[in-house]
Amino acid sequence: MAIWVFAEEIDGAPTPGSLELVSKANSMGDTAVFYVGAGSPEAFAVLGAHGAGTVYHLDTGDVLPAAPAARALGELLEGSDTKLVLFGMGNTDRDVAGRLSARLGAPVVANGLDVSLQDTVTVTSEILGGSLSVTTQVVLDGPALVITRPKVFVSEDTGGGSPEVHTVALPDTGRSGGATITERHVEASEGPDLEAAQIVVSGGRGLGAPDKFAMLDELAGLLGGAVGGTRAVVDAGWVPYSYQIGQTGKTVKPSVYIAAGISGAMQHIVGMKGSSTIIAINKDPDAPIFALADLGVVGDLHKVVPQLIEALKSRS
Numbered sequence: 001m002a003i004w005v006f007a008e009e010i011d012g013a014p015t016p017g018s019l020e021l022v023s024k025a026n027s028m029g030d031t032a033v034f035y036v037g038a039g040s041p042e043a044f045a046v047l048g049a050h051g052a053g054t055v056y057h058l059d060t061g062d063v064l065p066a067a068p069a070a071r072a073l074g075e076l077l078e079g080s081d082t083k084l085v086l087f088g089m090g091n092t093d094r095d096v097a098g099r100l101s102a103r104l105g106a107p108v109v110a111n112g113l114d115v116s117l118q119d120t121v122t123v124t125s126e127i128l129g130g131s132l133s134v135t136t137q138v139v140l141d142g143p144a145l146v147i148t149r150p151k152v153f154v155s156e157d158t159g160g161g162s163p164e165v166h167t168v169a170l171p172d173t174g175r176s177g178g179a180t181i182t183e184r185h186v187e188a189s190e191g192p193d194l195e196a197a198q199i200v201v202s203g204g205r206g207l208g209a210p211d212k213f214a215m216l217d218e219l220a221g222l223l224g225g226a227v228g229g230t231r232a233v234v235d236a237g238w239v240p241y242s243y244q245i246g247q248t249g250k251t252v253k254p255s256v257y258i259a260a261g262i263s264g265a266m267q268h269i270v271g272m273k274g275s276s277t278i279i280a281i282n283k284d285p286d287a288p289i290f291a292l293a294d295l296g297v298v299g300d301l302h303k304v305v306p307q308l309i310e311a312l313k314s315r316s
């Protein structure tokens with residue numbers, strides 16, 4: 001198989017990010033998926049519908065998955081004619097990619113925004129906080145290991161049939177496979193999921209204080225959207241890390257992104273620049289966010305946002 005996708009199961013289904021990778025891989029050639037999780041006919045059918053012809057299934061149970069997954073995937077890849085292995089940005093993805101890199105002696109190309117496979121693998125990515133775009137051609141005998149950013153490929157159900165499923169035995173990885181998962185914690189959240197929301201209202205240091213996020217909660221509630229923030233407000237402890245959008249946070253791609261009191265640092269922009277319409281509210285007319293915004297409001301957000309809330313309320 002020329003292309004493999006590393007996919008992980010969360011809540012009984014392949015992660016949305018892994019389905020994006022399967023769709024992309026399927027557009028380039030025959031695709032095998034290395035699937036880590038409990039597995040089920042329904043989960044395999046979803047992978048097949050997105051273009052996976054073959055699924056290699058490893059159930060790691062409560063064992064921390066990266067060490068056994070890297071060992072098992074490495075054994076499948078060794079001696080094969082695989083050209084490309086695609087990973088997402090999840091913790092397990094990155095852990096497995098790093099371990100495979102050591103095992104196969106192959107570099108990992110990270111932060112990919114696009115990838116193509118002809119005679120060699122070519123990856124487009126951004127470096128230096130997104131200020132430079134680079135194209136990397138991987139010239140290797142073995143497979144190229146490529147990590148891509150979320151939401152750069154579209155997940156498409158192309159109606160593919162059930163894949164051929166091979167069960168992979170859990171390998172013995174000795175001490176490195178000794179860590180187990182004892183508890184799983186899902187952070188409670190209200191309203192729509194930030195990464196899936198069609199409207200995102202995001203706040204930065206310009207809000208001035210943590211309680212000002214209540215204003216954004218209200219605005220997002222009226223719009224049916226989700227609330228996000230910059231690293232500055234996360235580091236200040238105003239909102240949890242799950243709110244963070246940007247290079248070291250989430251990537252969002254909503255129809256409308258409202259940036260309130262956000263300067264527009266490159267590290268923030270890489271996480272939201274794919275939004276269809278960007279609306280910025282900032283009192284500084286020279287704030288970099290205005291270079292990206294489709295609609296800019298130069299003003300004090302403490303006046304603009306309440307007026308916006310009132311206008312929306314008066315409509316309903």
Ligand SMILES: Cc1cc2nc3c(=O)[nH]c(=O)nc-3n(C[C@H](O)[C@H](O)[C@H](O)COP(=O)(O)OP(=O)(O)OC[C@H]3O[C@@H](n4cnc5c(N)ncnc54)[C@H](O)[C@@H]3O)c2cc1C
Binds near residue numbers: 261
């Ligand atoms: C390795 C690395 C990774 C990083 N990862 C991320 C990341 O994932 N996400 C991220 O966001 N950042 C990230 N950063 C930090 C990033 O560089 C910026 O520091 C951060 O995004 C700035 O946040 P901010 O816009 O909230 O704050 P500031 O840059 O301080 O901007 C505040 C803005 O609010 C405006 N303002 C102030 N008062 C008002 C008012 N009353 N009304 C209207 N506007 C007002 C100001 O004019 C200013 O433009 C990273 C940095 C590094 C080095």
